[in-house]
Amino acid sequence: MVSQEMPNHTADDYDSVCDSFSWDSYREACDWDGETELNFGHESVSRHTGEDRDNLGLIWRGEDGSEERYTFGELDDESNRVANVLADAGVARGDRVFTYMPRIPEHYFSILAILKTGAVFGSINSRYGVDATEYRLEDSRATVVVTVPEYRDTIAEATENVDSVEHIVVVDRNDEGVDDDDLDLLAETEGVSTEFDTAKTGPEDPALLYYTSGTTGPAKGVLHGHKFTIGNAGFTDLPCNMDPDEDLYWNVADPGWLTGLHPLGAWFWGVPTLIYSGDFDLQEWVSILDEYPVSIFFAVPTAFRVIMNNDELLDDIDNSVETIISMGEPLNPAVIEWAEERFGVPILDAYGTSETYGMTVSNYLFQDVKPGSMGRPHPGIDVKVVEPGTMNEIEPGEIGEVAIGEYPCTFLEYWERPEKTENATLDGYVMTSDLVELDEEGYLFYQGRADDVILSSGYRIGPFDIESSLVEHPAVADAAVVPKPHEEKGNIVKAYVVPSEDTEQTQEVIDDIKNFVRERHAAHEYPREIEFIDELPMTMTGKIRRTELRERTSDPTA
Template sequence: MNNNNAPSHDATDIDFSWQPPATFNFASDVVDRWAADPSKLALIAENAKGAQQTYSFAEVAKQSCQLANLLKDSGIVQGDRVIVMLPRIPQWQIAMVAVLRMGAIPIPCITMLTTKDLDYRASHAGVKGVITTSAECAKFDDISGIPTRICVGDAPAGWTSLSEAKALPANFPAAVVGINDAAIIYYTSGSTGSPKGVTHASRALWAWENSAEHWLQLNPSDRIWCTADTGWSKAGTSILFGPWSRGSAVLFYDGPFEPAKRFDLLSRHQVTCFCAAATELRQLVLEDASGYDLSHLRQTVSAGESVNPEILTRWKTLTGTDVLDGYGQTETLMTITNRPGRPIKAGSMGRPLPGINIAVRTSDGEAKPISATGELLIGLPNPQVMLSYWQDPERTAGTRIELNGKEWFATGDNVEIDSDGYVFFTGRADDIINSSGYRIGPQEVENALSSHPAVKECAVVGIPDEERGELVKAWVTLKNGTEGDEALIKELQNHVKASTAPYKYPRRIAFTDELPKTVTGKIRRNILREQN
């Protein structure tokens, strides 16, 4: 499939076509391949106390084989679903590779999940095994139906210690996994309705090298640090599958967010590619980084939420690198990015990666590739797009549409594609505010508010209004030392009027100490709407 629906900057996009193999097992086809060089560095792990460990690909291959044998001896077979709930410790990569090596299906989970969250996942996916730390084992005490329980650390009754794997063989015949077989499940945050089990086929694990090559531009000599949590799909693309497919070493830090510490780690470990959410970058640009050597850093990328233009400028001044914003979903992973060496348009998520065919569904029901506004569509077939929502054919079918004689994946995100093919996010399909006939995307209002020096973070929603249908309301958290009063409300409103079209300004502003968020850090606008 060629990405020929929009103007290209060079021949790379036009000449690109997917060539997936018939089978793919990440453990044998990627990890074991790099492990042929016993000195090839795969992982640098450091914790908050400064303790550091390094792993070669050969060591990851060995330990994942041993864990795969332990899982097999415990009853796990190909196709079984296994929860992997570990913090940012090297056992996470080893566990993920071990489960994949067997042809079992990992379900990565963040450690902030509660027993209720885990019980739902275990029941919904028919989970047969779990790998977690001793600190998290108690969350599974009241969850039945999981016969295999592996613990990192001291194992309580009913659990098997991961340390037992050390006595097992360091080889394991990798399972043959068809390219369209289910390979991994990521659960969405469930901000509306029950969480969805986004199921990706083996073809996606193979295809996620695409963004690592064309967006991150990783090579075997690179070191990447992505700060995403282990249960996020972003960890898959920028901590595990993408970087290791390119032979790059990964920095893994298990510690709290501290701006100065971020720069210290970037400097000491000579990170060449840094990936962080916009929420982090907003804090980092306030730090004095003059005492750190960032000469090895060649690029910074961000995804998950749009990066305000103000942050792009500050980060460039601070580090000398551009922030290459990108767009992806759990269902699709990275599809649209700003790429190295390409012109950047402020506020744009960039252009489609090679192999990604896009259009928008306009209000008149057409699929238009450029100079249009509407719901973002991704052309099918595409190996990066999810196989299905686990055991949910109705929801799955709702993401597929036929337009212009072609099948598309409907993202539910509203965008504008300009005449050059650049994509601008305007909000979720259900976040658009309709006020007095004007359709207002909350992101643009949030960008304007965020550029005010008093604003730490903000979220914009539409609230019911008898006269206008909806009003724009902003919820704002302020930086330390700033008092929220009527004078500041007026100042913020005028600031927005001066920054964007005046009709978009928030007619209501409320100050809050904290915005409601999902476990993956996304703002829960539905909660804010209920607080109108």
């Protein structure tokens, strides 16, 4: 039986935690030798032996209100069955196997199974259409795709010209029927052995392949190794403050994004996870928080803003939330302050990238939370704020680029793109192109992507601070700012505002919003133009598509 004791990183202040921190403590907590043999799938569920196998591991909630529960032993057994089916179908160590499916239990069985075979797991969010799906399967030379009947037509079209795909595996939960050419996963796993000899992979062996879109060119495959296990365990220890005897963890992210693998970090520690199959639904989310003893809640800023704007729905629920994490985009100070009043704890804003994953910079319950800050570097991670494109560190009060040093969740490479891998790193640090302001205590305040910063009259203006002030105005539900070309100033700040309910979209209201922001910022920073908009364009991960807004600004008919 593997000990579930967390490493002794529980000092009550940031500096003490940093002084005592070591990634080795997480390697030592592994079932296998974390230095030489490491398998992400094994360390997520197979590590739980003896009585641990009977502990609750997963609560699955369907959109129709149905529920399924699985112990760690059942998670291990079901994933071993899937691993046996995949191995019999020819899946071998190093093969790329992708999922394209909703958040159903078999999705998580498949993730664990793929990792156990030594194959490389990749996931494509089901919101992606044929072209994006085909590109990822072709670029990775995927051999197997796991999907469901309702997505089968998309996969058929996406794989029509992808010669590497040998098998389509279909999870037919509703007996809709599976084509003769496909593998019916539920039928294939019936009666299959629950024993599987997990591949003895090492920390640097490839485990995960996720695609990230840059500002130019096609999406790049970000390849992570099984060492990801160690970082994921760390991120569920410190920022999430997990307790295997007390907690129920709910992370709303889809496995189509790296953040959707965070529940495997909870499983490492024996903490049960709740998974809801549907997309964001305010009423359903509130119902879940009422019905289940969710103590750790992980969501995106957009969702928190919607919940805040409908705060009255929380009045009568039986709430047990003790730790709240936000990730994906900066969180406005007003939302953090609201959460502290409503839940008694602040939302812990965190920052990471596809290349460095997780909460490389975060807020913690053992330090003061400064609303508007994404926190301080995670203990054990060397994060520098430098002059963009250099390793020259900036002084507090200045704006610089985030550079992240090597640690267990640093990516191995961009898939088969050595030149891009080399260009993304400098002196062993991953250069993020994310700009932050550094304060005297080492807190980082996000300012935007390098190409999001607005240059006006020689000043550099970060969009996030302006947006945070905008959403504090009672007439504003959400907002985004972008540069608008100006003959004299180079650019001015233009704001796109989603009005609050019942807001009159008049010039008087616009002028009031402008004055509200101007009182809080320098004269050159407030938005000279404000345009009301029904909704902000968002990426699938809940980030504002500022590129689309910039295009609209330069061409209002776009």
